[in-house]
Structure formats: C-alpha cells, structure tokens
Amino acid sequence: MKAHVFSCLLLFVSFIAFPSPSQARHNLRRDALDIPTSLDGFVAGVWSQLGILLNAGKGDLLEAIIPLKYYFAQFGYLNVTGQLVTNLFDTDLLNAVKLYQESFGLDVTGKLDLKTLLKIMTPRCGREDVADGIPLMLQSTPAAHAIMNPHIVGHYSFFPSQPKWPSSRQNLTYAFSSLNDTDRLSSTERRTVFASAFSAWAAVIPINFTEIESFDDADITIEFVSFSHGDEEPFDGILGVLAHAFSPTDGRFHLDDSEYWQDLSARSSAEPQDIDLQSVVIHEIGHLLGLAHSPVEDAIMYPSIAPGQVKLQLQADDIQGAQALYGVNPNYKADSATPGTIGDINGAQKLAVASFHGLLGCVIFLCVAALI
Numbered sequence: 160m161k162a163h164v165f166s167c168l169l170l171f172v173s174f175i176a177f178p179s180p181s182q183a184r185h186n187l188r189r190d191a192l193d194i195p196t197s198l199d200g201f202v203a204g205v206w207s208q209l210g211i212l213l214n215a216g217k218g219d220l221l222e223a224i225i226p227l228k229y230y231f232a233q234f235g236y237l238n239v240t241g242q243l244v245t246n247l248f249d250t251d252l253l254n255a256v257k258l259y260q261e262s263f264g265l266d267v268t269g270k271l272d273l274k275t276l277l278k279i280m281t282p283r284c285g286r287e288d289v290a291d292g293i294p295l296m297l298q299s300t301p302a303a304h305a306i307m308n309p310h311i312v313g314h315y316s317f318f319p320s321q322p323k324w325p326s327s328r329q330n331l332t333y334a335f336s337s338l339n340d341t342d343r344l345s346s347t348e349r350r351t352v353f354a355s356a357f358s359a360w361a362a363v364i365p366i367n368f369t370e371i372e373s374f375d376d377a378d379i380t381i382e383f384v385s386f387s388h389g390d391e392e393p394f395d396g397i398l399g400v401l402a403h404a405f406s407p408t409d410g411r412f413h414l415d416d417s418e419y420w421q422d423l424s425a426r427s428s429a430e431p432q433d434i435d436l437q438s439v440v441i442h443e444i445g446h447l448l449g450l451a452h453s454p455v456e457d458a459i460m461y462p463s464i465a466p467g468q469v470k471l472q473l474q475a476d477d478i479q480g481a482q483a484l485y486g487v488n489p490n491y492k493a494d495s496a497t498p499g500t501i502g503d504i505n506g507a508q509k510l511a512v513a514s515f516h517g518l519l520g521c522v523i524f525l526c527v528a529a530l531i
Contacts, residue, residue, distance in 0.1 A: 204398025210526035216270040235289030262296040283463035285403030315480025334377035341383040343420040356441040364485040383416040404443035467511035
C-alpha cells in the first residue's frame with residue numbers, strides 16, 4: 160500500500176504537465192473511452208468511470224456526465240425523472256455539484272475538482288442526502304435544534320417528518336435472512352459484529368435490541384443481497400453503494416453482498432477492497448433509528464467510508480442526534496475526557512482514507528492521460 164501511495168504522489172506532481180479533460184476533450188472524437196478500473200490489483204469500484212471528469216465544468220460534453228447525473232439523482236441532488244439525460248454539463252448539474260460541495264464542506268466551485276471527484280468516488284451509504292427537496296446535511300445546524308434543546312450544538316439531521324420508533328416499541332428485535340446471507344464471514348463473526356453495533360446505540364438511548372430467529376416476526380430484518388433485490392433501490396457492485404436501511408418503522412436493512420466484507424477490528428491488515436462490516440452496520444442502524452446523514456466527517460452518520468477505514472465509536476454528533484429523538488439511556492455517561500467527541504479517528508484510519516484516495520488519484524490520472 161505504501162508503494163502505491165508513493166507512486167501516486169509522483170503521478171500527482173505530473174498533473175500540471177497535462178491539460179485538464181476540459182482542455183483536452185475539445186479534440187476528442189470518440190463517443191467512449193477505455194476507462195481504467197484497476198491498478199496493480201486495486202479495483203477502483205463502480206464509480207471509477209467518473210475519473211475522466213476531472214476539472215469538468217458547465218458547458219463540457221463527455222459521456223461520463225450521464226452516469227454522473229444518475230449518481231446525483233440517486234442521492235437526491237438532481238431530478239432526472241421524465242427527462243432526457245444528456246452528456247452536457249448543464250445548469251441543473253452545476254447546481255447539483257454546488258449543493259453536493261456545500262453539503263460535504265468542500266469549496267463550492269461548481270467544477271469537479273480533485274477533492275470533489277475523490278469524494279464522489281468513495282464508497283458510501285445508499286440513503287439520500289437530499290430528501291423531498293430538503294438538503295438534509297444543510298438542515299443540521301445548531302440553530303435548527305435550538306428549540307428542541309438549547310444546550311445541544313450539533314450537526315446531525317433527521318429524515319423529513321422525523322420518523323422514530325414509538326414509545327411502545329422500545330425493545331426492538333432483529334433477525335437475519337436465512338436465504339440472503341453472506342459467506343464473507345462466519346455466522347459467529349457476523350452475529351458478533353451486529354450485536355456490537357446494536358449495543359453501541361443501546362448504550363446511549365433507552366432502546367434495547369435483541370436477535371431472534373424468526374425473520375418474519377422481527378422489527379428489523381437484515382439481508383445480504385446484490386444488484387436488484389426487490390426494493391427498487393438496486394445495488395451496483397463493488398465499492399459503490401455499500402448498504403441501505405429504511406427509516407422507522409420500516410425496519411429493512413440491506414447490505415451489498417458484492418462487497419468484500421471483513422471484521423477489520425479483528426485483523427492486523429486489510430486488502431485494498433476490504434470494507435469493515437461493523438463500521439457500515441453501526442451507520443445503517445442510525446438510519447433505522449431515524450437519523451439522516453451528518454456533514455461531520457468523523458461522525459458515524461457521515462455518508463461515505465473508505466476501504467480499510469474503521470469507525471466504531473459514536474461521536475458526540477451521533478449521540479446528540481439519537482438522544483434528541485429518544486432521550487438518554489439512564490445509564491449513559493458522557494466521556495468527560497474528550498468533550499464534543501467520543502473516539503477520535505486515529506492516525507491509522509486517516510491513513511486508510513488517504514491511501515484509498517491516493518489510489519483513486521492514480522486512476523483519475525490515467526483517465527486524464529487517456530484523453531491526451
């Protein structure tokens with residue numbers, strides 16, 4: 160991995176010697192290009208084709224703009240229903256890019272700069288960031304929650320109408336599908352991972368979670384599925400959408416079985432495509448409870464996570480959001496040693512993100528070079 164990152168740094172230095180795609184594409188006469196999707200064993204994932212759009216902006220024409228529009232439509236930034244989706248970087252796409260950049264705390268330029276493209280290409284949750292026209296990650300300002308609790312300074316957000324489990328259902332059950340399971344981990348490993356993730360939330364709010372055998376009787380139903388699986392939200396393959404869970408009181412929880420799921424907290428090393436199962440599970444449980452995405456990058460409810468990254472501890476933003484919905488577990492004690500955050504992401508996890516982005520940078524570089 161270190162060798163990959165060093166090579167990528169050398170490639171980034173050479174970016175200045177090449178024209179951007181927006182400069183080079185004026186001489187392009189092909190409708191499609193052979194986009195590199197792997198690099199010495201590293202698979203960039205389903206969104207690697209978007210690497211060709213580096214520095215693209217309004218007025219540009221490229222075939223990869225079409226899947227980009229569908230990407231933004233999937234997460235609520237763009238409405239393509241009943242419209243002819245073209246390869247033009249138009250005003251609607253410009254506004255979608257700006258809203259995406261604002262939601263993720265990026266420089267709002269309207270252009271697909273490197274930081275924006277790296278964020279877009281990072282694996283993420285399938286739940287929308289914009290719902291019913293409401294940019295959820297921008298609704299999560301301290302002022303938005305002042306009426307609810309004037310002492311809370313948080314950036315968490317809720318789904319429209321703030322759905323939650325009623326007070327009569329505070330002992331929730333969950334079950335795994337016997338038909339749609341994963342062979343990436345043993346049954347014991349999988350059950351341990353999920354139990355730990357549910358326990359993390361139960362420690363801060365007055366809700367209990369219990370595994371039962373009956374899938375039909377469970378409040379929360381868990382399935383590992385791939386591509387189209389009956390809920391009109393198909394998965395897309397490796398390192399794209401990792402999972403999605405529905406807001407209360409639906410209870411459906413789906414994980415993409417195409418992913419290389421691992422319990423990385425129990426391992427000393429990871430392969431470039433490994434996704435930590437518990438990190439994703441604890442995020443999706445937040446959705447099952449009624450939390451939407453947070454713009455706080457260290458928070459569990461942040462939408463994206465890189466391969467090799469492990470995020471297991473609820474941050475203050477996650478805890479405040481859950482407690483705003485359900486109240487405080489009477490046995491909960493805040494970590495007074497680290498006010499404002501619980502369990503900072505350590506250097507190793509930041510390196511995992513940087514390493515993945517470095518490898519993505521190599522793929523983007525190859526995409527740019529293909530235009531020249």
